[in-house]
Amino acid sequence: MTPELMKAGAKIREEHAKSVAAKAVSGGASYGRVVTPGEVDTAHGAILYLDDITVSFDGFKALNALSLSISAGELRCIIGPNGAGKTTMMDVITGKTRPDAGKAFFGSTIDLLRLRENQIATIGIGRKFQKPTVFEHLSVFENLELALKTDHGVRASMLFRLTGPQLDRIGEILTLIHLKDHAQRTAGLLSHGQKQWLEIGMLLMQDPKLLLLDEPVAGMTDEETERTAELFLSLEGSHSLVVVEHDMKFIGELTQGKANKKVTVLHEGSVLAEGSLKDVQANDKVVEVYLGR
Numbered sequence: 001m002t003p004e005l006m007k008a009g010a011k012i013r014e015e016h017a018k019s020v021a022a023k024a025v026s027g028g029a030s031y032g033r034v035v036t037p038g039e040v041d042t043a044h045g046a047i048l049y050l051d052d053i054t055v056s057f058d059g060f061k062a063l064n065a066l067s068l069s070i071s072a073g074e075l076r077c078i079i080g081p082n083g084a085g086k087t088t089m090m091d092v093i094t095g096k097t098r099p100d101a102g103k104a105f106f107g108s109t110i111d112l113l114r115l116r117e118n119q120i121a122t123i124g125i126g127r128k129f130q131k132p133t134v135f136e137h138l139s140v141f142e143n144l145e146l147a148l149k150t151d152h153g154v155r156a157s158m159l160f161r162l163t164g165p166q167l168d169r170i171g172e173i174l175t176l177i178h179l180k181d182h183a184q185r186t187a188g189l190l191s192h193g194q195k196q197w198l199e200i201g202m203l204l205m206q207d208p209k210l211l212l213l214d215e216p217v218a219g220m221t222d223e224e225t226e227r228t229a230e231l232f233l234s235l236e237g238s239h240s241l242v243v244v245e246h247d248m249k250f251i252g253e254l255t256q257g258k259a260n261k262k263v264t265v266l267h268e269g270s271v272l273a274e275g276s277l278k279d280v281q282a283n284d285k286v287v288e289v290y291l292g293r
Ligand SMILES: Nc1ncnc2c1ncn2[C@@H]1O[C@H](COP(=O)(O)OP(=O)(O)OP(=O)(O)O)[C@@H](O)[C@H]1O
Pocket: 057, 061, 062, 080, 081, 082, 083, 084, 085, 086, 087, 088, 089
């Protein structure tokens, strides 16, 4: 494929993402401001805004009037005991589960509840599930390359050739995820932690604004966990991150030195407490339902 055709393809994809987001734009939230369709409007500070979200399964409320706001560039840790509703919350944000009630906005104008799951994946929300899902038989490099092609057809993917900037981008991501020296290695031969990093790299190739990370360090060694904390801290600011985790040492590493960094505790489908790690750890209700177990 020629660079011109690739550019044209990229433009079509960009237009598609814009039109998808434009369809979901709410007039009310942005009243009085000019908003470019497809742009994530964070002028009010929030990149993600959940308001009064309720999800019921056969009458049981997995989410119970959950409200949460994540600022643009923020790294928010979410903790909570098993069954607190963390996965269900991620499912609502990514369109996998429809809530019975409430609002969910990406920026102040994109109404997530008006979009389908595949549409949400194109507007800048990347989700990493707990288990790594890399292509084991391909090399690390090929996995990252493939992440660029996800919205190409089969034929276009076969003819796909990387441009200089795309090669540079893969190089940057390889460095970021500590896999520069393993670029040609078969992904299946990587350690569990390296596979997790590779999958995070694949998400980053798609340039998401918001990253949702579900228990990213489960099964990692201490050293891998520390390096993952460094990676996330390096993304903070340029990306917004929501990290669901049980590993309190990891949460400590992510919040270290920043007393005002917020940690949210979910319990029975709602926010039980929110504040610095020190504050939530000292909160009696939190100790009772979670940390004290
Ligand atoms: N599809 C479903 N049908 C019925 N109940 C469900 C369904 N999905 C989740 N639940 C219930 O909703 C509650 C919240 O589940 P969820 O998986 O969101 O919790 P979680 O905080 O992610 O837990 P964990 O830390 O164990 O992953 C649980 O009681 C769970 O059993």
